[in-house]
Amino acid sequence: MSDESTQDEEIVPGVPTEGWPVLHLFYHLGPELNSDAAVKALESASGGGYQVVTAALIGHKADFAVMVLGPDVLRLRKLQSELWSCGLILADSYFSLTEVSEYARNLPEERRLPRLYPVLPPEGKRAFCFYPMSKRRDVGANWYMLSYEDRMKHMAAHGASGHKFAGRIIQLITGSTGLDAYEWGVTLFGQRIDDIKDVVYTLRFDEVSAEYAEFGPFYVGIVDRPEVALNYCMANFG
Numbered sequence: 001m002s003d004e005s006t007q008d009e010e011i012v013p014g015v016p017t018e019g020w021p022v023l024h025l026f027y028h029l030g031p032e033l034n035s036d037a038a039v040k041a042l043e044s045a046s047g048g049g050y051q052v053v054t055a056a057l058i059g060h061k062a063d064f065a066v067m068v069l070g071p072d073v074l075r076l077r078k079l080q081s082e083l084w085s086c087g088l089i090l091a092d093s094y095f096s097l098t099e100v101s102e103y104a105r106n107l108p109e110e111r112r113l114p115r116l117y118p119v120l121p122p123e124g125k126r127a128f129c130f131y132p133m134s135k136r137r138d139v140g141a142n143w144y145m146l147s148y149e150d151r152m153k154h155m156a157a158h159g160a161s162g163h164k165f166a167g168r169i170i171q172l173i174t175g176s177t178g179l180d181a182y183e184w185g186v187t188l189f190g191q192r193i194d195d196i197k198d199v200v201y202t203l204r205f206d207e208v209s210a211e212y213a214e215f216g217p218f219y220v221g222i223v224d225r226p227e228v229a230l231n232y233c234m235a236n237f238g
Helices: 003-010 035-045 073-085 109-116 148-163 193-203 207-212 226-233
Strands: 021-029 051-057 064-069 088-098 127-135 169-175 184-190 213-215 219-223
Touching: 021 073, 021 184, 035 051, 035 073, 035 226, 051 226, 064 073, 064 127, 064 226, 073 088, 088 184, 127 193, 148 193, 148 207, 169 193, 184 193, 193 219, 207 213, 219 226
Parallel strands: none
Antiparallel strands: 021 064, 021 088, 051 064, 051 219, 088 169, 127 184, 127 213, 127 219, 169 184
């Protein structure tokens, strides 16, 4: 057998060469929901290199959020199927990969690794927000026509604004170009719900956001253990 065929056999298509797949799932509660089975599926998916974050959501877009990340996308897909069989009705989803952006390639290892292999949810930060975003390609405001130096300057200013929220906000930006409808997914964890509002409002005044950013829907809620988060969502059932 050739070396080439041996290498091909070692490739696992659902495992990135760097970082982890990340799947956000947003659910409504169906009338046939088996909450015990859903909790069991979520707990079984956590461990062995995989992490599961659950949240009770606010508003009409969805009731219950699941964020699952780990080495192989097929394990994430398995959890999605298990939750469907428990009677959770999928309202929306988003798929992305953890990454280190091109503007942060020179970061020291101790700052790069948490972006590729984060530990979630962060302690003491139960306020949750997820939204997707892209950079504009409009005439006169095309991010991808800027030079690397100009893009780097804009992102440095954007990062400086975000650093003002150190201790209040933990942010995970994941890449989704070619994987979903937008180019990035942004997951925020805050101490309080108004921390989420404050950081998003502040960052929108940066030139990179004001001129070049396009945002998708926002999902906001409170992180808790699967059984507790589901219980909040089920308060009006039965």
